[in-house]
Structures are given as C-alpha cells and as structure tokens.
Amino acid sequence: MDTNSTPAATIRDLFELRLIDGLPVEVDGKTIRYHVVRLRETGVAHERIAEQQAERVVMLNGAPRLLVSDAEFAFAMTVQHVEAFQCDSVTIPAAAIDRTLVGKLSTHDLGLIEKRIFLITLAAEVRYGNMTQQEFDSYVNGNAPAAVASPQPEGQTPDVGADSHAAESGPALLADFSGVDASRKASRDRG
Structure with a gap:
C-alpha cells in the first residue's frame, strides 16, 4: 500500500476501526461505550515496552528466572498499537490506555483489533517493498499464498x-x- 499515492481517507480508514460491543467505561455511574478505536504503527520502543510488561520472575529449580510470556507479549503489543478510543467528542488517549482497560473489551472486539493490526503490518510491508500491492490485495481478499515447503522435522x-x-x-x-x-x-x- 503506497501511502504516497493512496487517498488520505483510505489510509485513515485503515487506522480507524468501529467496534461492535465497544469499550465499556463507567462515568458518573453510567456505562459509556467507546465504539471507535484509532490504531497506529508501532516501533522498537513499543516492542520494548511490551516486552517489559510481559516479563515475569518465576522460580526454576530453586532459582529465580526472568521469563517473557508469549501470550502476554502479544497482548501488550496489541495495547501498544492502540492510539485512542473515541466516543462522540470524548477521547481516551494512548497515555491512559493500559492492559487493564483493553482487557474490558469483548473477545470479538479484541479479535477485530488484532485483525486490523495484521492489515496495518502488511501495509507497512508493502511500503517497505517486502510485499507487492497484489500480494497485499490477495491477503485482504482472503486469498493467502500457497504454503512454502518446510524442512523435514526428523532431520x-x-x-x-x-x-x-x-x-x-x-x-x-x-x-x-x-x-x-x-x-x-x-x-x-x-x-
């Protein structure tokens, strides 16, 4: 996806997603649901933050070890992709968004966000020249390329x-x- 030749509305649409259930937030005793999420591309700093959030100290053979949970890292990276939640004219900015807040989403809405993040990542691959526009369009239309043969697992x-x-x-x-x-x-x- 060449961001220089693509209309601004299309690019904005890629980074803006309407949720089905919305993010429930209690305000003055009422539940407000934020149905729009703005996403962003992430960089190395975001990955480092997500890694630090996924770190856990566990005891292995009587010694403490610092481990990173793959599932926690993936969830923390999803949180790093969220730029804002919006409801009418009210916005929850990235600085106020954490794993607890995103954890209030329905499983369906979280899945929608993860799918959109995947598309944003693929669009970046097109911009960097690692993927053609045709390959991107094929993915978007549900036509994944044929699997590449892998090495034998037995050696x-x-x-x-x-x-x-x-x-x-x-x-x-x-x-x-x-x-x-x-x-x-x-x-x-x-x-």
Missing part, C-alpha cells in the same frame, strides 16, 4: 525426494541428529 533424509542427488548439509547439522562430534566428517565421507 536429514538422504536419498528422498527431488533433492536425493544433492549432498547433505554440513557436519555440524549432521552432528545434531547423529550425536557424532561436529569436527568429524559427514557420514557419507567416512567410507
């Missing part, structure tokens, strides 16, 4: 498939699966 598989004639990977990789010292020659070369 080395000589004489299998189209690459059976190719030499096996280096000794270090073979050592991972065979338990042989990595400095020794590969099994085919031992004779």
